[in-house]
Amino acid sequence: xxxxxxxxxxxxxxxxxxxxxxxxxxxxxxxxxxxxxxxxxxxxxxxxxxxxxxxxxxxxxxxxxxxxxxxxxxxxxxxxxxxxxxxxxxxxxxxxxxxxxxxxxxxxxxxxxxxxxxxxxxxxxxxxxxxxxxxxxxxxx
Numbered sequence: 001x002x003x004x005x006x007x008x009x010x011x012x013x014x015x016x017x018x019x020x021x022x023x024x025x026x027x028x029x030x031x032x033x034x035x036x037x038x039x040x041x042x043x044x045x046x047x048x049x050x051x052x053x054x055x056x057x058x059x060x061x062x063x064x065x066x067x068x069x070x071x072x073x074x075x076x077x078x079x080x081x082x083x084x085x086x087x088x089x090x091x092x093x094x095x096x097x098x099x100x101x102x103x104x105x106x107x108x109x110x111x112x113x114x115x116x117x118x119x120x121x122x123x124x125x126x127x128x129x130x131x132x133x134x135x136x137x138x139x140x141x
Contacts, residue, residue, distance in 0.1 A: 041104050044083040052109050060085050060115055061104045061123065064097060074120070078103060089117040096122040 041059035042050075052058055062078035062085070074093050077084040087105045097103050102123035107116045 043080045044078055044085045045080055047085050047109075048083040054108055054111065056108065057106065058109060058115065059104060059106045060087070061102065064099055064101050064103045067097070067099050076103075078105060078115075086114045087117050087120070088114055089120045091120075093120050094122040 041061035044060060044062050047058070047060055060078050062080045065077045065079050065084065067076040068074070072090055072092070074087075074089045074091075076087050076099075078087055079085075085105075087107075089105065089107075097120065104121050104123055105115055105117040106119040108118075110116050
């Protein structure tokens with residue numbers, strides 16, 4: 001037995017499913033059409049192998065080397081052991097950003113190849129190291 005309300009209900013479901021499918025298709029098209037849009041950051045080797053214009057915003061990640069501080073001016077290199085990108089930044093940086101740690105800088109490449117950063121952050125370690133069990137610590141004392 002069909003009721004008059006089943007047709008509008010099916011229509012609403014059909015419209016809803018169609019909108020979801022078109023939304024997913026639009027996101028997939030956007031991801032394919034703009035290949036760099038989904039990259040969280042580039043490595044120094046990727047930066048060295050690509051021509052990046054000064055008008056392009058860029059995020060570079062790597063290991064911090066040659067960190068120098070002069071008041072609020074900071075300069076350092078981000079390296080991936082093959083290539084490095086010199087970074088300059090004016091402002092406060094995280095205390096955890098030190099030589100040998102991982103960092104990310106966001107900014108624009110100047111004509112001399114230096115990334116003039118508008119944002120600098122330290123990458124958190126993805127390694128989880130649990131604290132030692134209190135009983136084993138007491139047993140060793």
